[in-house]
Amino acid sequence: MSHFDEASAAVQAALDAGARYADCRVMLRRTESMSARDGDVEELSSGESAGLGVRALVGSSWGFYAVPDLSDAAARAAGGRAAQIAVASATVPGPPIDLVPTKAVEASWASDCAIDPLGISVSAKGDLLVGATAAAKAAGADLAEGVYQIWDTRKWFVSSDGHRIDQHTRECGAGVTAMAFGDGEIQRRSWPSHSGQYGSSGWELVDSLDLIGNAPRMAEEARALLTAPLCPTGETTLVLGGEQLALQIHESVGHAIELDRILGWEAAFAGTSWLELDKLGSLRYGSELMNITIDPSIPGALGSFGYDDEGTPATRRAAVRDGIWVGVLAGRDSAAVAGLDYAGSMRSDGWARLPMVRMTNVGLEPGPHTLDEIIAATDDGVFMDINRSWSIDDRRLNFQFGCEIGYEIKNGRLGRMLRNPTYTGIGPRFWQSMDMLSSETVAWGTPNCGKGQPGQIGHTGHPAAPARFTDVRVGVRG
């Protein structure tokens, strides 16, 4: 079944109402999620959503309208309304808008999927979460929680530039968390990451996580953390595990290189960026080990697609090369404003939302070391992994992260477990201090990236590996 006709009708209606450019996304999405606690299913939920969103450019002003009705009449009405809203936008106009060219494409794309997540029986998926949380509980957790989430999205995109693209993306993931309650505090350990591991993949991803096998260790570590010494306070050498480094990349690089933020388009809410366009190509972001790549074409990664929501094909692009800032995440209009010749990072989280500049897969290229080598080369420091909290300022400079677990490093070996490990710093200073980087890369998925007004929840991927940083302030406490 195709919905190109409805999308085409909406685009034509917007053009008829005065738009000089219009595009439309018809989206059908099925979702399913389950949460379990202490060996019992807590909630099983499913959703089905269908609708179309039309974007119209009248003069240099945008309008967007979305409806859940896929009839031809509703599509035409939506196209007309989008154009009317664009006319109202001209009440407070800006400079002329251009769109960087993108080749008109008629194409079809689907994410890799060996085992359809929605094809697995609910009872089998429930058994997995029940088993994992029961195993954690039996191993000493005061509270054990597990979750899986599935998204199955079909999309038909038509633009007045001639695009006709359909895509089918299947995403899923899961995780388990064990908590231990102490006197006035709670310790937690999560597997395989703080919110689970996610990808544009089939259920084979969840099968690979071995939730039940790892749950008891999470419980044991959470309980051990209750009596572990506090992370020391001061400046030290910091080794981060890959999962924590993935969120560090997300917050202090991924968001900072979003062109809409750099241009001030997100200034009131998400914020701006410390990066200035006139320094693109020359600014030192990090050490020479720092190579950040934007790559929406990584098979199985959560930020992957065939084409973005403006019809630009997935293209691998450098964002930081040998420590120098060289690329941004952009859309067709923001790229034109910035004088760039590429877009490709416009995404919406559903038919009812406007596409905006979003991360795809933004990750660190592998380094020359292993985690064992990094630990062995460290005389005195702290190892931290698995995110517990994150906070960063509106220019993406001043960050503070908390991790679930830490270990002291003494004379090249991991020592005592440390509780409540935190670290803080300023982005470029931190990245310039990276002096060792592992080759053990994992494409971590972040299924909860918030941005935009009205709010949108983005799915992003972050290839990352353990790395070492020098002179980092750790042990910040309230």
Next chain:
Amino acid sequence: MSVDIVRTGAELELAARVVELVRQVAGPSAEAEVMVRHEAEALTRFAVSMIHQNVADAATTVSLRLHLDGRTATGSTTIVNADGLRGLVDWMVTAVRVSPPDVTWPGLTPPRPLHQSAGHHGSGAGSGLDFGFDEATARATPAERAERVRDFVRAAEGLETAGYCRTTYTSAAFANSAGQSCEGRTAEAAMDGIARLSGADGVARLAGGRLADLDGALLGARAAAKARAGQNPIELAPGRYEVVLEPEAVADLLDNFAIFGFNGKAYARKQSFAEIGADQFDPSVSLMDEPLGSRAEPAPGLPFDDEGTPRDWLVLVREGVTKAVAHDRTSAAEAGAESTGHASGVSRTWGPHPTNLRLEAASPTTEPTLPPADPTSPVAESARPLVAHLERGLLITDLWYTRVLDQKTLVITGLTRNGVWLVENGEVTAPVGNLRFTQSYPQALAAGMVLGIGSESVLLPDRWSGTRYAAPALHLASWNLTGNASG
């Protein structure tokens, strides 16, 4: 162009139809609850002093929770034709039969009437369920929102501006197989904007039930005054400072108290600091949830929750003593309490929490009247009396990116935003660069730590429509600043 407000009774009829469909497919023993929500949201967004995003959407969503033979499933669809509804029910019946047992099922809400808000503006008209509903706001056009944006931009007099003007309309109905049935509608308007000058930002924001109450020019001028007063900030060393938090910053305290502190699930699982009956705050602190609004303020939300429980005012803290937490039926059963009407589509997973917290403002004082406000001052009117009593400390406009470091003690880290000033002897003496803080929120409001509460509450929007806070300014004895622009 406006939303199509011709839906009286449409959601209730749809909800009843789905309950009947479940009965036909799953039999009379099936317990079903159905929420039908028609939502129209429109948001006109501006940046670099132009409208750059202008969006609207309208959708009806049917949510069904089905409990059958000791097992439970929930589902939703935006496909509300006969095929879509049948597909939803069929999937749910199939899924629930292969689901693991649900040992925490709390049962359905029995039939009970909604709490009326007699005497409130607009209540009693028509169905009597409107609770101050403002039809003009529900019908607001893109042009009306754009006019307020234009006024904001003009009032900033050349400073770069950014923000949004939002209107939302919700018409909803609930029905369950136990016979509970109710409907209501609500409208919300909000404006939030900044003005920017040489790296300094100033903010002004306001929420309410009437778009007509939002004055873009007033908000734009206030934001611009803050931005102009923020030039050439000094850098202060980290440490503990006495502070006056303006209402925008106080709203962040209320948000975190609501989500992590007065969350019935977190409370039942001992993850919250809340201890009912304990003196946990300064005696000057009283907190309540006001989903039905107040005499002067239209209701921000619906008069019932997603389980059909009627909403009502809920006192959480009275004169420093914690009195209650928010419950849905599941957390209430776990805690041995009654539902307080805080069920949402995700409350069984994330916990029920208040969405319309009010920190009670202080009574107007009899102190000498302050001199007339200086239009170039960065101090919000509601904070002026508190700043006048600040010997040495910081005036903080807004907090940003606050995250929990420890949920039990509610230690939060975050940053200041949109303006910080050093205050000495009751006068603003210098703008200060943004600072990072790491602070336990309950400790900040503990006995003896609250030196003053403003006498005026400001209605402030949350990121998501339907959530609104009423916040006065706060004068606190200590706020733990743990970093500055240098790290």
